[in-house]
Amino acid sequence: MHQLTLTDISKALAAKQFSARELTTHLLARIEQLDPQLNSFITVSKESALQQADAADELRSSGINAPLLGLPIAHKDLFCTEGVRTSCASKTLDNFIAPYTATVVDKLNKVGCISLGKLNMDEFAMGSSGETSFYGPSKNPWDTQRIPGGSSSGSAVAVAARLVPASTGSDSGGSIRQPAAFTGLTGIKPTYGRISRWGMTAYASSFDQAGFLAHNAEDCAMLLQATAGFDERDSTSAQQQVDDYAAALSLPLQGLRIGLPKEYFSSDLDSRIGDVVNNSIEQLKQLGATFVDISLPSLPHAVSAYYVIASAEASTNLARFDGVRFGHRCENPQNLEDLYLRSRDEAFGKEVKRRIMIGTYALSTGYYDAYYLKAQKIRRLIKNDFVSAFKDVDLILGPTTPNLPWLIGSKIDDPVAAYLEDIYTVPANLAGIPGLSMPAGMIDGLPVGVQLLAPYFQEARLLQVAHQFQQHTDWHARTPAGF
Amino acid sequence: MALERCDVEKLAHLARLGLDDAQINSSTASLNAAINMINAMQAVNTDGITPLANPLEANQRLRPDTVTESNHRDDYQALAPAVENGLYLVPKVID
Numbered sequence: 001m002h003q004l005t006l007t008d009i010s011k012a013l014a015a016k017q018f019s020a021r022e023l024t025t026h027l028l029a030r031i032e033q034l035d036p037q038l039n040s041f042i043t044v045s046k047e048s049a050l051q052q053a054d055a056a057d058e059l060r061s062s063g064i065n066a067p068l069l070g071l072p073i074a075h076k077d078l079f080c081t082e083g084v085r086t087s088c089a090s091k092t093l094d095n096f097i098a099p100y101t102a103t104v105v106d107k108l109n110k111v112g113c114i115s116l117g118k119l120n121m122d123e124f125a126m127g128s129s130g131e132t133s134f135y136g137p138s139k140n141p142w143d144t145q146r147i148p149g150g151s152s153s154g155s156a157v158a159v160a161a162r163l164v165p166a167s168t169g170s171d172s173g174g175s176i177r178q179p180a181a182f183t184g185l186t187g188i189k190p191t192y193g194r195i196s197r198w199g200m201t202a203y204a205s206s207f208d209q210a211g212f213l214a215h216n217a218e219d220c221a222m223l224l225q226a227t228a229g230f231d232e233r234d235s236t237s238a239q240q241q242v243d244d245y246a247a248a249l250s251l252p253l254q255g256l257r258i259g260l261p262k263e264y265f266s267s268d269l270d271s272r273i274g275d276v277v278n279n280s281i282e283q284l285k286q287l288g289a290t291f292v293d294i295s296l297p298s299l300p301h302a303v304s305a306y307y308v309i310a311s312a313e314a315s316t317n318l319a320r321f322d323g324v325r326f327g328h329r330c331e332n333p334q335n336l337e338d339l340y341l342r343s344r345d346e347a348f349g350k351e352v353k354r355r356i357m358i359g360t361y362a363l364s365t366g367y368y369d370a371y372y373l374k375a376q377k378i379r380r381l382i383k384n385d386f387v388s389a390f391k392d393v394d395l396i397l398g399p400t401t402p403n404l405p406w407l408i409g410s411k412i413d414d415p416v417a418a419y420l421e422d423i424y425t426v427p428a429n430l431a432g433i434p435g436l437s438m439p440a441g442m443i444d445g446l447p448v449g450v451q452l453l454a455p456y457f458q459e460a461r462l463l464q465v466a467h468q469f470q471q472h473t474d475w476h477a478r479t480p481a482g483f
Numbered sequence: 484m485a486l487e488r489c490d491v492e493k494l495a496h497l498a499r500l501g502l503d504d505a506q507i508n509s510s511t512a513s514l515n516a517a518i519n520m521i522n523a524m525q526a527v528n529t530d531g532i533t534p535l536a537n538p539l540e541a542n543q544r545l546r547p548d549t550v551t552e553s554n555h556r557d558d559y560q561a562l563a564p565a566v567e568n569g570l571y572l573v574p575k576v577i578d
């Protein structure tokens with residue numbers, strides 16, 4: 001059962017091949033048996049999952065056959081879940097039981113999805129390796145010595161190891177696409193504002209976007225369909241019609257023009273990953289797509305602009321963790337200042353403190369214009385690059401990451417080296433366009449992802465191309481040994 | 484311009500992070516490395532470019548000025564480190 005995709009499970013539940021309770025029991029047993037070596041879950045919701053499974057089975061026996069009814073999923077631990085700890089993998093929220101449920105989780109609950117629990121991540125989504133979690137790093141099931149990517153680290157590991165068929169994640173600078181690439185999954189980051197941010201703990205508010213990690217594009221389409229759309233409780237939610245994603249999957253690729261930005265194939269790229277990307281290009285050509293060389297000239301400055309703006313937003317957002325209303329409070333504060341200083345020092349990890357400091361610097365008197373405002377101008381140049389490119393091409397294709405997943409601990413003391421690994425993913429967040437990573441090859445037993453980028457709200461096109469690719473390849477169907 | 488130790492102390496205070504000496508030292512090195520990386524963007528010509536704050540360039544949506552939320556004070560205060568009679572408790576601020 002654990003090898004099935006969401007789509008397979010949906011059909012099997014409808015055909016009564018097994019019940020939601022049988023499936024949930026099986027997956028909970030796998031989590032208990034296998035997760036100690038992977039550390040992908042922070043909280044396993046055993047009892048409530050079984051209750052949700054029974055409720056789904058009852059509805060089905062009463063004749064209801066909704067497509068997502070009884071499908072198991074797990075949530076990145078920054079989505080608020082009423083009555084369940086929502087820690088953001090931070091010490092400060094180790095005891096935080098969310099008083100309400102995030103819109104994306106609520107929508108999935110309402111269509112009958114079963115939540116198996118909450119998934120590990122980089123603390124407050126700050127990191128691209130999973131190593132900054134207060135609960136310890138998640139391990140890549142393809143090689144447990146290596147990082148699975150991040151910040152949606154547990155979201156990637158749990159799905160790749162077949163502990164759950166799909167998961168929610170969030171992507172502010174690549175946090176869905178990069179771990180999807182490193183673990184052999186399909187990960188979609190929709191357009192900024194496509195899925196509500198309500199109840200998703202803020203890291204960098206003008207970048208944060210919820211999305212999904214699953215085995216294939218078809219499963220991502222199903223989850224996106226159930227969750228996309230306007231939410232009046234999110235002030236940046238997009239008032240844009242939601243397309244029929246499932247209908248787009250089967251459309252042929254004939255006539256589709258795909259741009260290859262030269263900046264995505266620079267000397268930073270591991271040439272073996274370049275070979276994988278080239279193979280996927282050949283495959284898509286055979287399916288009818290045509291390729292055009294393009295340029296996104298401002299892309300080399302994307303990482304700088306991203307780390308200025310995201311850190312500035314993070315320093316502002318995390319000001320709310322003051323030890324007064326929620327979160328960790330230090331022992332015996334001498335005065336209010338001491339309460340703030342010690343509570344925050346004790347509660348945040350190194351990387352979170354670093355980004356708060358970078359952000360504070362970029363926003364401080366005398367540096368605002370040179371850093372924050374400058375980065376926002378570069379953000380506009382990057383957006384302009386994409387808008388201009390999409391006048392000539394329907395999609396953009398390139399690698400998701402410049403390198404393979406690295407060994408746990410190998411970059412922990414060199415944050416800049418880790419930041420530079422985000423070079424191919426942050427541009428989409430700066431521009432706010434949708435992106436998808438799909439498995440397209442293996443190198444030394446490790447998965448490699450190819451990234452697709454589309455114009456605003458053209459998620460259907462991403463899913464279509466990935467689905468057509470997956471009809472003719474089997475990279476997405478591979479399972480790491482032992483899982 | 485490289486950050487000195489006193490700059491990092493000032494930043495830590497602005498951010499209300501009570502860093503000890505060891506953390507100030509290690510932060511000085513890692514912040515300088517990050518700022519070096521970031522400074523590459525200073526070479527970009529951005530004359531006449533309008534800063535971009537929201538990727539969709541959306542404006543803040545307005546809503547009618549009516550009460551839409553019910554009172555959740557007790558639920559929210561259940562999460563607080565210290566409350567009394569519906570109030571959040573902090574150390575004495577005024578002598």
